[in-house]
Amino acid sequence: MPRLRKVVITGISGRLGRIVARRLHHELEWQIVGLDRRPMPGRPKDIEHHQVDLRSKKARDVFRVGDVDALIHLGVMHDPRARPAELYSWNITGTTKLLEYCQAYKVPKVVLLSSANVYGPRPDNPQFLTEDAPLLAAQRFPQMRDLVEIDHLVSTFLWRAREIETVILRSVHIVGPVHNAPSNYLRIERPPVLLGFDPMVQLIHYQDIAEAIVCALEPGRRGIYNITGPGEVPLSAVLTELRREPLAIPHPLAKPLLSFAFRLGYSSFPVAELDFIRYVCMVDGRRASAELGFRPRYGLRETIHAVDEPA
Numbered sequence: 001m002p003r004l005r006k007v008v009i010t011g012i013s014g015r016l017g018r019i020v021a022r023r024l025h026h027e028l029e030w031q032i033v034g035l036d037r038r039p040m041p042g043r044p045k046d047i048e049h050h051q052v053d054l055r056s057k058k059a060r061d062v063f064r065v066g067d068v069d070a071l072i073h074l075g076v077m078h079d080p081r082a083r084p085a086e087l088y089s090w091n092i093t094g095t096t097k098l099l100e101y102c103q104a105y106k107v108p109k110v111v112l113l114s115s116a117n118v119y120g121p122r123p124d125n126p127q128f129l130t131e132d133a134p135l136l137a138a139q140r141f142p143q144m145r146d147l148v149e150i151d152h153l154v155s156t157f158l159w160r161a162r163e164i165e166t167v168i169l170r171s172v173h174i175v176g177p178v179h180n181a182p183s184n185y186l187r188i189e190r191p192p193v194l195l196g197f198d199p200m201v202q203l204i205h206y207q208d209i210a211e212a213i214v215c216a217l218e219p220g221r222r223g224i225y226n227i228t229g230p231g232e233v234p235l236s237a238v239l240t241e242l243r244r245e246p247l248a249i250p251h252p253l254a255k256p257l258l259s260f261a262f263r264l265g266y267s268s269f270p271v272a273e274l275d276f277i278r279y280v281c282m283v284d285g286r287r288a289s290a291e292l293g294f295r296p297r298y299g300l301r302e303t304i305h306a307v308d309e310p311a
Contacts, residue, residue: 004031006068007217008107010054010075010098012047013038015178015311016113016206017074021047023210024217033068035059036075037090054094063101070109070217071102076150091146092153099157102164110166111216112154113209116226118147118170121199121279128284131170131224140275155224167216169209171227172283176206176306181273186242186307193246194254197278198236204229205298205306215292225292228285230300235277241304251278 007024011017012034024030025047034040034049043049052058054075062068077090102110119129120137135151137144151168158166173182182203185191204227212227239246249257254274288294298306 003067004029005070006031006033007070007072008033008035008062008068009072010035012036012049012074013040014074015176016174016180016209019206020072020074020210020213023214028214033062035062054090055097059097060101063105063107066105068102068105068107070111071098071107072213072217073098073110073112073154076113076147087146092149095150095153099153099161103161106163108164109217110154110157110164111213112150112166112168113213114151114154114168114170115147116170116172116202116281116283117144117276118151119281119283120144121275121281123279125280125282127280128282129226130284131226131287141273158222158224165220165222167221168224169212169216169227169288170224170283171209171212172202172204172229172285174206174209175203175303177309177311178206181276183307185273185277186238186244186304188244190245190247191239192254192277193235193239193248194251194274194278195248196251198234199276199278199280200232200282201235201238202228202232202282203238203300203303204296205303207306208296208298208303211297212288212292212294215288215294218292221292223287223291225288225294226283226285227288227294228283229296229303230298232282233300233304238304241301242307 007030009017009021012021013036021032025032032047035052035054037053039051040049050062077087118135118137119133120140135148138148154168174180175183
């Protein structure tokens, strides 16, 4: 009987990690090994889970055993209330260690789920950014520094470790029953908006991201790809479709008001993300369609309403 392909998934305990694991395990019959600092209650017995620090010897031992066919790195920590030094160490050192393990133990495939946000929302952005555009998000949004640096780390690894098929997926805003900034924002009963600003946004269904990862795992796929959903839509139209009543705030008042509310715990919206509801950051996904064969399965209305699906 042939050996099942083995994939290591970081961040497997999160909602998206579980979705990706379920897709690969049940539908495509991969052997799943999860690495996460968090427990994974309710996991299937035949999914292996290691509650470890990515920087630890125990994490290295998972790769040392051998026969790992792929790494899917979803374990980037995004916590606006965490200490920056803690986030930096976990994200940058952890990713560096993972890449070292993959090269040392000859893992043939690495997939990083990055974000199109690394390009940065800016008033001078072109209508659609390609994969060759500079990653400028950290200039205006220091909290994006880690994700930009991780993207750079893995991009360098892609060209340095030519024997490994490395794929970077820069996804537009993932929406669904997941705990990320776009979905959390769209679930707010009265989400803040800025008077005079109504940027076009791109959303993608969480199940479509799992499909993009499956496409990236195919042999011969390597490179950097923007992953887009079913289209573009004004932010106001998204909120109307969800029947949200936005709270319009003049831009000069938004930063101090939201910063104060965030510090007191009345708001879950980090003030540093104001630019994402002010300026455009849209990307061109044609390369992923042509080279990965990825096309979103969910329409725009289905994608928008995924934020209200039960977890």
